[in-house]
Amino acid sequence: MFRNNYDNDSVTFSPQGRIFQIEYAGEAVKQGSVVVGIASKTHVGLFAVKRNAEELSSYQKKLFEIDEHTAIAIAGLTSDARVLSNFMKQQCLGHRLTYGRPIPIHTLVGMIGEKAQINTQVYGKRPYGIGLLVAGVDENGPHLFEFQPSGMTEEMVAFAIGARSQMARTYLERNIDKFADCSKEELVKHGLRALKESLVQDKELTVENTSVGLVGLTEGPKGRPSIEPFKLYDGFEVKTWIESVSESQGGEGGEGGEAEGEGETAAEGMDVDS
Amino acid sequence: MTSIGTGYDLLNSIFSPDGRNFQVEYAVKAVENGGTSIGIRCKDGVVLAVEKIVASKLQKPNANKRIGSVDSHIGAVYSGMIPDGRHFVDRARDEAQSWRQNFKTPIPTADLASRMGGYLQAYTMYGSVRPFGITAIIGGVDTSEETPVDGEVGSGPSVGAGGKVPGKHGGPFLYMIEPSGLYWGYYGAATGKGRQAAKAELEKLDLPAGNITLLEAVKQAARIIYIAHKDNKDKEFELEMTWISTADGPTKGRHVEVPKELREEAERLARAEDESDDEEEEEKKDEDKMED
Numbered sequence: 001m002f003r004n005n006y007d008n009d010s011v012t013f014s015p016q017g018r019i020f021q022i023e024y025a026g027e028a029v030k031q032g033s034v035v036v037g038i039a040s041k042t043h044v045g046l047f048a049v050k051r052n053a054e055e056l057s058s059y060q061k062k063l064f065e066i067d068e069h070t071a072i073a074i075a076g077l078t079s080d081a082r083v084l085s086n087f088m089k090q091q092c093l094g095h096r097l098t099y100g101r102p103i104p105i106h107t108l109v110g111m112i113g114e115k116a117q118i119n120t121q122v123y124g125k126r127p128y129g130i131g132l133l134v135a136g137v138d139e140n141g142p143h144l145f146e147f148q149p150s151g152m153t154e155e156m157v158a159f160a161i162g163a164r165s166q167m168a169r170t171y172l173e174r175n176i177d178k179f180a181d182c183s184k185e186e187l188v189k190h191g192l193r194a195l196k197e198s199l200v201q202d203k204e205l206t207v208e209n210t211s212v213g214l215v216g217l218t219e220g221p222k223g224r225p226s227i228e229p230f231k232l233y234d235g236f237e238v239k240t241w242i243e244s245v246s247e248s249q250g251g252e253g254g255e256g257g258e259a260e261g262e263g264e265t266a267a268e269g270m271d272v273d274s
Numbered sequence: 275m276t277s278i279g280t281g282y283d284l285l286n287s288i289f290s291p292d293g294r295n296f297q298v299e300y301a302v303k304a305v306e307n308g309g310t311s312i313g314i315r316c317k318d319g320v321v322l323a324v325e326k327i328v329a330s331k332l333q334k335p336n337a338n339k340r341i342g343s344v345d346s347h348i349g350a351v352y353s354g355m356i357p358d359g360r361h362f363v364d365r366a367r368d369e370a371q372s373w374r375q376n377f378k379t380p381i382p383t384a385d386l387a388s389r390m391g392g393y394l395q396a397y398t399m400y401g402s403v404r405p406f407g408i409t410a411i412i413g414g415v416d417t418s419e420e421t422p423v424d425g426e427v428g429s430g431p432s433v434g435a436g437g438k439v440p441g442k443h444g445g446p447f448l449y450m451i452e453p454s455g456l457y458w459g460y461y462g463a464a465t466g467k468g469r470q471a472a473k474a475e476l477e478k479l480d481l482p483a484g485n486i487t488l489l490e491a492v493k494q495a496a497r498i499i500y501i502a503h504k505d506n507k508d509k510e511f512e513l514e515m516t517w518i519s520t521a522d523g524p525t526k527g528r529h530v531e532v533p534k535e536l537r538e539e540a541e542r543l544a545r546a547e548d549e550s551d552d553e554e555e556e557e558k559k560d561e562d563k564m565e566d
Contacts, residue, residue, distance in 0.1 A: 005284055006284070010404070011286060011401075011402070011403055012285070012286070012297065012404065013297055013300035013303070013304065013404060013405075013407070014300065015277065015278055015283065015296075015300055015303065016300075016303055017300050017301065017302070017303030017304030017305070017306070017307060017407065018304070019404070019407075039334075110360070113360060114361060114364060116357070117357040117360065117361050118361070120357070121358070121361075121397070121403055121404055121406075122402065122403055123401065123402040123403065124402070144334075150357050151357030151360070152356055152357050154338050155333070155334040155337040155338055156330075156332050156334055157332055157333070158332050159330075159332050169330070169332065172332055173331050173332060176331060176332065
């Protein structure tokens with residue numbers, strides 16, 4: 001492994017002004033299995049491929065509900081994600097207690113960004129080895145945010161993080177104009193197709209390894225939009241969705257030939273457990 | 275560089291034998307790679323503008339704001355490590371709030387710059403932290419009104435600190451703070467990747483003369499960001515602009531985003547000029563060929 005003097009801690013700048021510990025934490029995110037998020041005008045979907053440590057073990061959860069109106073998808077060190085997820089749950093409850101309404105998504109995301117940034121500036125701490133996709137709805141409609149170990153957070157239309165996620169991102173970029181007007185069903189199909197792009201050869205989406213999560217707005221009483229709470233779909237609930245995107249449509253997904261070799265090393269392609 | 279291999283650059287707060295702090299210098303390097311930020315101070319307000327490089331097509335357009343409101347009358351923009359910039363803005367908000375609590379009056383821009391300069395300086399003093407990887411530009415319009423404080427007695431000593439300073443108060447101010455904590459007041463400030471080109475343009479405006487209106491400054495700010503982006507043309511960018519006018523101006527002394535119509539108008543002008551420049555260059559090339 002290549003080494004240098006400037007990568008021992010997160011409080012040392014390299015002569016180029018880089019902080020290697022933050023960049024290495026970013027690598028931990030790429031070891032986790034892929035997760036995808038897509039936002040339409042009414043809903044946000046999260047999609048994940050779960051991994052099991054061995055044949056007889058259960059699959060590691062990838063989607064976590066934070067509050068009624070928001071949820072996260074994780075890639076990287078699961079235990080770090082649980083720290084952030086607990087923190088987010090506390091902030092959501094605190095906000096409901098103080099203000100009597102659900103927390104706006106950008107406020108919540110700002111809080112974890114701030115928390116993570118401190119870990120990159122103080123000796124003895126390390127950056128979180130985790131990437132998140134935060135999905136949720138608030139007064140301003142549905143939102144999808146990406147969170148990185150650096151504390152960087154950005155609002156996205158659609159995004160994918162985790163192992164081989166470049167392939168999924170290429171799919172999303174190619175279809176980006178379609179997402180805004182997608183129905184829930186269409187959103188799920190796009191999400192699962194994006195996931196499939198990132199799978200290693202001869203691995204497939206199954207009812208065991210696929211998770212889907214949806215949160216959005218529905219027409220409430222008096223025609224006013226109301227929150228459709230986050231719902232996680234696992235196991236047999238995703239069966240028909242998986243079947244709907246298997247084989248049949250060869251034309252749509254595309255081969256993803258242009259995505260190959262975009263900074264993804266062989267190591268990342270390997271099926272490593274997080 | 276003489277810094278590498280000596281060991282003096284491996285820890286923050288360490289002086290080299292010739293009196294330099296290399297970790298702070300490296301933090302400046304992080305700033306120099308960031309998108310360009312500028313600020314313009316004119317008689318009737320302040321404009322802040324930033325070139326936001328679009329790293330991915332999947333980003334939501336115009337959703338990720340980079341210029342923060344510190345208080346109702348102060349804005350801050352930064353180049354460099356964005357999470358560090360968010361931390362900076364958060365801290366600046368805390369300072370502004372605590373000032374209001376203590377003194378029952380909004381914080382003057384100069385005092386905020388001083389507080390934040392001190393905060394950044396502290397991060398160069400210890401081995402247990404690293405300097406901020408940002409250079410921040412703070413713009414604000416201070417009130418000229420005197421707000422009497424409850425229980426105020428007299429006007430303080432006539433010499434030394436704590437007394438009232440006679441003369442005019444308030445007005446537009448602009449400061450730029452470096453990772454070392456060093457800060458200066460400016461009429462036109464620029465930082466980030468395109469700062470050289472931006473500075474050259476700002477100097478041409480002759481801002482200290484005070485001939486430019488706020489509205490004109492908005493158009494100039496857009497133009498300058500477009501010029502600063504020229505060296506980085508292969509990457510797409512978004513322009514974000516905010517302004518603060520004096521109390522009798524369009525924003526009534528508040529820090530707000532430049533209205534969409536005005537920003538788009540300014541961008542159209544900037545683009546038009548950019549294209550005519552390109553044409554001139556083309557013509558020049560053609561002429562050169564003819565001469566050959």
